[in-house]
Amino acid sequence: MELDGARIWVTGASTGIGAALARELADRGAHVAISARSADQLAEVAAGRMAVVPVDVTDRAATVAAGQAVREALGGLDVAVLNAGTWSSFHVEPWDSQLFADHLQVNVMGAVHTMEAVVPQMLSAGAGRVVGVASVAGYRGMPGSEAYSAGKAALINLLESLRGSLAPRGIVVQTVNPGFVATRMTDRNRFPMPFKISAEAAARTIADGIARDRAEIVFPLPMAVLMKVVRVLPVRVWTALTASMARRGLHGGPERRRG
Template sequence: MTAPRPARPEDGLAWITGASSGIGRQVALDLARSGWTVVATARRQGELARLAAEAPQGRIIPAAADVTDAGAVAEAARRVEAETGRPIALAILNAGTYLPDSAAGFDLAAFTAQVSVNLIGTANALAAVMPAMIARRSGQIAIVSSVAGYRGLPRAIAYSATKAALIAMAESLRFDLDRAGVMINLINPGFVKTPLTDRNDFPMPFLMSVEEASRRIVAGLARGRFEVCFPRRFAYILKAMRIVPYAVYFPLVGRGTGRR
């Protein structure tokens, strides 16, 4: 049994969902500049066309789709594979959204929308590439979760729930994919300056630039460690919070975030 290894440009295409903005956009550009041909998926076709124009000629192929539509996302991936005659060797499942929430203003529609994009959307994209990778016994899949998935955080009722689910999903997949020759990675960023966080009206400790975040992701994926998390100090503080008892966790995080 050969152990899974990180994908390389000669193995096939890289595919990134959520490539029209923020982290996904920067990772698409960085991969394209380092020799990958990148399939870029998101809903906004205009943004994908602008992204393709910024990359070296032909290195980014727009493939617009809504990740909540399982058929559309599978079709987008298949179409590019057929057109190029190359398989998707690296899939970065990054599309996601965050809508700050609270118990008093609990909005079921907003909750459902976040579950649909962050969790079901990731599963839809996974279903589009995983069977072929298993059949080939090669490939690499990265799931973009968040340090907000380590524990339930304030103002993240839906977001923390979806990101915790993605962490569990990646951990569970690892047991099977390890034996199937397919590498699975879990990416857990802290705060990164993107249009998603530009909307936040609360302090964001250790806020990182999108360029630095992308560098960490691209390097981490090439190294092939299961989890890529950053900024280290912030991630380790939040990891430590996973093992502190509730009697300590709630007052500590509540005071630190002004929720107590």
């Protein structure tokens, strides 16, 4: 697709990958609207050249209203990038169901609410594009990542289902599966993060992938190769590897945080 002149909404754009992507898309000539909870940070990212629509994507009604505000600000909408997300390590003791629910609320239901905010109008128009930011962490279950990986696996599956449902109606669905990217989300991780790249490099790859109509945008290349291999490993082998990681404490990492 042509990014120059496209009307694009990016959620989770107050920091990290979303902020870098919003800037990259604006640099390429797109008309961009950005959302997240922090209005001040959004205004900084927008720097006067993007529409700012603060919203908490866990709030269904507010997210649907934000979609309408974005369409009014941009004069319509061609692409929605569902990027808002959260990560905390999960510990099996004490068990924390609330942390699990918080992850699903943002990483799954936040995306679902944003879809509700844009898909009906795209169906009416017979055109549009939904770009969901999941993660290679959704490929397999990993110790310490129970809440995050389960949500990202759900999102990968949801986007894949939708890709088939919406293709006959003229709507493109793309899945973004980043490896490690240096952002606020990862800066407190204390475990190894191989092949970590900058948010700007991630943004360039995502923008290229959107423009090239890739069904799946997975990066960086070494991580993509590694995780594609990991994905097809037999369960017995993956269990041995992850149990060994857990024994050596190579999981979890950041202190618990929510939000």
